[in-house]
């Protein structure tokens with residue numbers, strides 16, 4: 001458990017809070033690029049600030065305060081001009097630096113506009129996403145994580161606005177054993193109630209956890225597991241799942257699918273959850289003109305969570321403790337050690353920012369930011385067709401363009417069968433697990449004797 005005071009310290013994201021000051025040291029996605037193709041102006045809420053993102057007619061991106069500084073009308077209804085966004089009410093024009101460049105109704109010789117500014121933040125585009133930075137100068141580099149910059153991948157972006165604080169999905173990412181229950185036993189229970197044949201077609205194998213482990217590494221934390229029938233040679237133990245501090249989970253299935261789950265802190269009680277998937281099928285592909293974006297539904301018609309796929313089950317587990325979990329009322333067991341390590345890391349980084357230091361995972365050296373590789377369970381083979389149940393099991397089933405990816409996997413299987421060369425599997429970096437002399441960076445728990 002955590003005292004109410006400590007809970008407040010880690011969950012609040014506003015500008016005048018300890019957690020909010022830490023979170024402002026990082027870049028966050030605020031839109032998929034294609035969203036602005038459909039409508040060049042998007043209202044954005046990030047870290048409890050109401051903002052408006054736009055692309056002007058010259059292609060410049062801007063992110064400015066939602067209310068117009070004149071009479072507070074929403075710039076969400078602004079008109080993109082050659083240089084900036086024009087307020088619909090009296091035509092004041094603002095550029096991406098927040099400068100007011102026109103006030104059409106003021107006298108011709110007025111200098112008033114030179115004394116009016118609106119809040120403006122830096123934005124950058126990478127890998128089909130538009131990112132914003134709301135923190136203090138100097139602005140750090142936008143991290144070029146592998147999935148955003150790799151060649152020969154097909155990317156897709158799904159997202160949902162989830163009604164809970166961002167820390168709740170992060171804690172879930174440090175909780176290996178829930179996979180056995182929420183995505184195993186409970187999944188099968190839900191399938192059994194859906195109707196004849198569902199459990200037989202899509203039922204999950206519920207494999208027991210023998211051992212779990214957690215390690216601090218340079219980018220954050222890694223969770224590792226050994227399940228019944230596997231050994232410590234398995235990638236789930238040797239490599240594991242990285243949590244990139246503060247807000248990204250990296251997953252992969254070892255079959256050419258790599259994904260980020262990006263938890264964007266909208267405010268104290270909402271998280272914009274992004275599933276960013278990069279499919280590497282083994283077939284070379286040209287860069288995408290644009291990365292498709294789709295919304296992932298969360299609720300059934302009756303208002304209950306959609307529970308017949310893994311991501312729906314996760315959203316249920318993040319949200320039903322309440323928008324902000326009451327951590328003073330929890331009863332943590334030994335198997336919750338990963339959650340405790342995440343909270344400790346978060347508190348430590350909040351403290352570091354209060355001491356005037358940069359927190360971890362802030363990049364300032366371009367040489368370190370060419371392509372930031374993450375460990376991932378990659379090398380169990382690179383090419384295997386993704387069967388239908390795999391799509392059914394997770395949010396990818398809502399992608400309107402999944403068939404394009406399936407066709408590429410089919411093509412890879414065909415080429416492999418014909419003896420044609422495929423792209424080599426990617427080799428993830430390995431982490432030195434035996435961090436000698438640093439036991440505080442590692443925890444292991446044996447749950448069952450083999």
Ligand code: FES
Nearest residue numbers: 068070071087090
């Ligand atoms: S309210 Fe925006 S120009 Fe008047």
Ligand SMILES: [Fe+2]
Nearest residue numbers: 178179183314
């Ligand atoms: Fe999960």
